[in-house]
Amino acid sequence: xxxxxxxxxxxxxxxxxxxxxxxxxxxxxxxxxxxxxxxxxxxxxxxxxxxxxxxxxxxxxxxxxxxxxxxxxxxxxxxxxxxxxxxxxxxxxxxxxxxxxxxxxxxxxxxxxxxxxxxxxxxxxxxxxxxxxxxxxxxxxxxxxxxxxxxxxxxxxxxxxxxxxxxxxxxxxxxxxxxxxxxxxxxxxxxxxxxxxxxxxxxxxxxxxxxxxxxxxxxxxxxxxxxxxxxxxxxxxxxxxxxxxxxxxxxxxxxxxxxxxxxxxxxxxxxxxxxxxxxxxxxxxxxxxxxxxxxxxxxxxxxxxxxxxxxxxxxxxxxxxxxxxxxxxxxxxxxxxxxxxxx
Numbered sequence: 001x002x003x004x005x006x007x008x009x010x011x012x013x014x015x016x017x018x019x020x021x022x023x024x025x026x027x028x029x030x031x032x033x034x035x036x037x038x039x040x041x042x043x044x045x046x047x048x049x050x051x052x053x054x055x056x057x058x059x060x061x062x063x064x065x066x067x068x069x070x071x072x073x074x075x076x077x078x079x080x081x082x083x084x085x086x087x088x089x090x091x092x093x094x095x096x097x098x099x100x101x102x103x104x105x106x107x108x109x110x111x112x113x114x115x116x117x118x119x120x121x122x123x124x125x126x127x128x129x130x131x132x133x134x135x136x137x138x139x140x141x142x143x144x145x146x147x148x149x150x151x152x153x154x155x156x157x158x159x160x161x162x163x164x165x166x167x168x169x170x171x172x173x174x175x176x177x178x179x180x181x182x183x184x185x186x187x188x189x190x191x192x193x194x195x196x197x198x199x200x201x202x203x204x205x206x207x208x209x210x211x212x213x214x215x216x217x218x219x220x221x222x223x224x225x226x227x228x229x230x231x232x233x234x235x236x237x238x239x240x241x242x243x244x245x246x247x248x249x250x251x252x253x254x255x256x257x258x259x260x261x262x263x264x265x266x267x268x269x270x271x272x273x274x275x276x277x278x279x280x281x282x283x284x285x286x287x288x289x290x291x292x293x294x295x296x297x298x299x300x301x302x303x304x305x306x307x308x309x310x311x312x313x314x315x316x317x318x319x320x321x322x323x324x325x326x327x328x329x330x331x332x333x334x335x336x337x338x339x340x341x342x343x
Contacts, residue, residue: 007085010039011049012159016167021267027292030283032300040081042302047183048078050155051144066141070131072231073102074302075146080109093131098230101306121235147181148239156187164297165195173294174200176283178232178275179211182241193245203249204282209233215249228254228320229274256281258325266327271304274311
């Protein structure tokens with residue numbers, strides 16, 4: 001028998017998917033690490049499980065304990081799953097500009113969700129800082145602190161990076177990913193560089209984030225004025241991202257992100273969120289820079305179901321000036337059943 005041990009046993013070891021149409025177009029192998037196939041539906045399952053296991057091992061989190069986190073959604077979802085499985089209470093603080101589906105899913109998983117106004121990190125009422133104060137005020141609670149808890153980065157160096165290396169047989173020329181906490185790109189890059197220093201590790205950064213300028217020029221400065229993407233693009237260097245062995249950064253506008261999301265859906269049959277779109281758009285940019293014959297790996301972070309009311313809502317996209325990025329659906333003319341229904 002081959003049996004996994006509950007939720008935790010099924011985190012990781014996700015497939016690496018060849019994106020056929022994009023590979024043919026670029027002349028490179030464009031490969032996506034299918035992190036949406038984790039049991040909680042995103043790459044953040046890895047960090048959530050690692051943070052909780054680390055707190056347990058250090059004796060900070062005990063039976064009946066409470067886990068508090070400030071999150072844009074996916075880490076909270078992963079934490080809620082793990083807390084359910086291990087009997088912990090889960091308190092989640094979120095900015096009020098996320099997709100409605102995320103709030104509903106967290107509540108369905110039993111998490112207590114607290115929405116706060118969306119404000120800059122410098123504001124004391126920014127969601128991460130509110131989560132820190134909330135954890136300090138509740139007995140037996142820990143603040144998981146995904147942005148600066150390096151258990152996040154370490155789990156990607158320990159699992160995601162080695163998986164990519166093994167799945168490609170070491171034949172990888174570039175790794176491309178966006179940064180929210182910075183744990184994924186930092187941990188994977190750290191491992192891949194340890195195997196072959198010439199592997200090019202590139203940050204994909206959305207409008208409004210300061211990391212593009214930081215990677216390219218060493219100074220935190222926002223590029224653009226904001227993005228429709230959720231959970232990525234930040235204005236500071238987290239402990240997870242500090243000293244990450246990242247070689248370069250590419251700035252990806254929202255229209256390219258949305259266009260790639262719909263290409264993944266219409267050409268590859270993959271229903272994914274906006275971070276997957278920006279990652280794939282950036283992977284294509286890097287592939288063109290490298291030229292044909294190279295292998296570029298990126299991360300397919302989460303599924304599209306949490307974004308139906310926004311990213312997959314033509315009216316919402318039109319309000320954002322992005323209606324022209326949808327591409328053409330392969331659906332044909334709708335068939336009428338009038339003549340074949342029994343009267």
